[in-house]
Each structure stands twice: as structure tokens, then as C-alpha cells.
Amino acid sequence: MIHFKQTQIGYLQTICTINELKLEAGKVYALLGLNGAGKSTLLKSMAAQLALLGGELLLNEYPVAQLRKDAALRARQISFVASHFDGVEHLQVQDYIGLGRLPYANSFGRLSRLDEQEVRQVMELLNIQHLAHKETRALSDGERQMVSLARAFVQDTPILLLDEPASYLDFLNRENLLLSLLSWAKQSNKCVVLSSHDIDLCLEHQLPILALAGGQIHQLLDLPKKEVLSILLKWS
């Protein structure tokens, strides 16, 4: 689903080089790394916001350079959830989630009945129907992150990227968010990558770990926390 080939990532200088790495559909990958290791930069490159400095990156078979140019195609392949959503004045939750259907809407941004149905279904799936008519400004941090997740779900792309989605959440909301992501990835066969600092949570749910350290990515499976930490720290 996501295929790195000698991919060089960074703004002006290469922060990290990924020789060969394939991420599969149906899984939730956890991107771990110390502050400044380049997690956000990597996610931005995968979201097609940043151009590669070298090599290749295929997202659902499409080269990232093509997705950078073709806006309509990009919006149907990748969705992105930022670490924090402040809410927008006078923007209601259901309209906010509806914006996720914008790639499928007509040129005036009108949603079809099917789009609206999709929005309702995702709200039910995430159990946030009661928030539909609330203003996004009036939500709690936990609610806001769930609502952002819903917006990404309705965008219905094969690839979903999340930049530290849990950093403002308490442990209960973290658990909720991760469980929703896991079941959605499995049922809809999506490839999810999230960056995180919560090693315990990732290990507890046995997420495949992408450890970003020393300008490289190490894919770790079923390692105890001690070893994960030592790999993250070895290069710093």
C-alpha cells in the first residue's frame, strides 16, 4: 500500500533515508521517534505536502510526485489528521465532518444524499451522533479528536495518516481512538500510520512499530519496551 524505495526525506537536507519498506493495508502502524527525529517531516512527505529529495515513494501504486500535482487524485488516496484541531467558529460538527466528502462533491461543494448518509454512518460508528449540531469550538479535546477522525473516515481514502493524534487526550480517549482506528483499518482494509510518543499504548495493542532513529526507519515487531527504547536511544 505504501512503498518506500531509497526514499530521501527532508526540507533542504536529508533527514532520513528509507531503503526498502512496504506498509500493508488493514494495519495500524505506529511511528515512534524522539523529538526532532523527523516524524512530522516523514508524515508530511507521505501526505504529499513535501517533495522528496530523492528515491521513490508509492502511495497505493501512485508516485508521490503525481499526487502532489493531481489534487483530485490526492484527496481520494490520502487523508490526514493533524495533532490538534482548534475548532472553527460557527462550524457545526456535522458540517465539519461533511467537509471530508468535499473531494466527492460538485464544484459548489454541495453534498449528495449518499454523502450525507456516509457522514451519519461514520458518526454512528464512532458513537458521536449526539455531537452533530454542536459547534466545533464548543467541543472538548477528546470530542474534537474523535470528530476529526470522523472527518478523515468519511474521506474514505486507502491511506490515513495521523500526526500525534493522541497527544492532547487522556488515557480513556487514547484507548477509544486507537480501538476505533484498529477496527476501521481491519474492516475497511485501510493502511493507517500514526505518530506517537506513547510507547506503552502501542505495545499493548501490538501495533507494528516504525522506529525513526539515526536517519533510518527500523520496523519492529513484538519487541519488549526495553529493546524499543534502546533502538530509539541508540542513535541520539
Added chain:
Amino acid sequence: MKRNVLFLVIIALVLLGCSMLHLGLTNVQAANAQAAILFKEFRLPRLLSALVAGAGLSLSGLLMQNLFRNPMAGPYVLGINSGASLTTALFMLGGFPLMAHNFGLVGSALLGAFLAASFMFFVSWRVQQTTGLLLVGLMFASFTGSIESVLQSWASPEQVKQFFLWNMGSLQQLSAAQIPWLLCLFIGAVIWSFLLVKSLNAFVLGSEQAFQLGIRTQRVRIAILAITAILAGSITAFCGPIAFVGLAIPNLGRQLLRTQDHLILILFCLLFGALFLVACDVLLLIGEPYFSLPINVLTSLIGAPYIAYLILRRS
């Protein structure tokens, strides 16, 4: 949604009534033969000025607020009018004979508006806070004002008088011959804005999210700047700088309609902006036998307290 459509229809009806009243009030006692000329040369241009200026300034305010993601943005406070004013002053007071035509007036105002809009957009990259941005806008306005004063000291008394009258802001300057210029620019800008509705809705979430939702962000940014410059520039050229309409009306729209759907908001700004300025002018017409005020005074009298109220409510 239904409520908002009903609301828009009511505004449209009130606007129609107000426009009729406006035409009735500008009725000048005259013989039938003269009445037709007066209608064409005096009454119609004044009403059209009010309609286009109100609608256009509100729309440009809405677009600026969307682009800057800041409800306090507007063509006046961000110095777009000042830019147009400066180049117009150069043209009026500098006395370029080649430009002594409507084309020169419109062209110079458009150029100034676009340069100012681009400059402010560049500043907004570097200055993220609202206060900083508005301060730069204020400095810019004061700077252009000073240059205009320098120009005035060199110009002939006749030129100074002409510029002074223009700078007061007035709906009576538009001549019948200029109507097609203003209307063409206005209608073009309005159509272009409607084509941007989808992008504007996505921009509400910021340009990063808009990019992920499949918007060509760079292209849309330039389009918004161009539309704003066309609207604010052409209106400033023909009516002088008019304050607070562009800032106040879009905020009122979001507050009343409680939506971020820009199809509805554009319609509201066009209708209510026009209504606001026509109603202001009706007030001026009623008061005309007793006092004579520039339109700017009235829009500021109503607009400034409303904006102050909005800021107080927010904090």
C-alpha cells in the same frame, strides 16, 4: 438551511423596497423630458454605486477573512483601500496626461489594490498574530496617507480639491459613462467567487487541510487576492474609500446564519452589503435638506461600534 434561505429571500425583498425608496427620494422635480436625463445621469448611478459598493466590499471582506483565517481582516483595515488610494493619488495629483481617462483611474486603483493585497499577504506569512497584522495595515494606511499629503503640497488647488472630494467617499461620483466599467468588473468578480465556493469551504480548515482535501491551494490564494483587488480597487476608484462595510457585514453574516458554508455567506454578503449601503444612503437622502454627510461617516458610525462589540464579546 431552510431557515437561511428564507432569511436571504427576506433580505432580497427588503433590498428591493429600499432601492425603490432610494430612487423615489432622489426624484428631482422636473419636466418629463428632463426627468429621463436626470434618471440616467443622477438617480441610477447613485443607486448602482450604493448597490455595487455595498455588495462588492462585503464580498471582498468575506474573501479576505477566509484567506487570512481572521475575522478581523477586511479591505479597509488591511490597507487594500490605502493602496488603491495611493496609486489613484499619484494619478490624480501627479497629473499623467496619458491616463486622463476612466481607464487610467480604474487601472491605477486596481494596480494599487493588487500590490497592497500582495504586500499584506506577504506580511501575513511572517506576522501570524492578528494584532501585528492589523498594526502593519494601520502603518501602511498612515504611510500612504503621508505620501498623499506630500503629493498634495505639489499639486494645483484644482487637483487637490478633486482628490479631497474623492477621498471623502461618495456615491455621487459615478457618471453614467462609468457604469459599464464598474458593472463589468463587479459581475466578473462575483462569478469568479461563486466558482471558488468549494475551495473557500475547505480553506476554513486552513491551507494544509485544504490541500489534503484536494484543493489547489496556491491557485486559490492568488484567485482570492485578485478578486479582492478587483472589487476593492474598482469600488475605491469610483466611490472613494468606504470604511467598515467589508469588515462588518461578513461577521454579521456568520453570526446571524451560524454557518461557514460560503455559498450562503457569499449570497448574504452580496444582498445584505448592498442593503446596508443603500439604507445608509437613504438616511443621507432623507437628511439632505438639514445636513450633508459623506457616506463614510455613516458607515463608520454604525460599523465601528459593531466591530468593537464583536471584539469585546470574543475576549
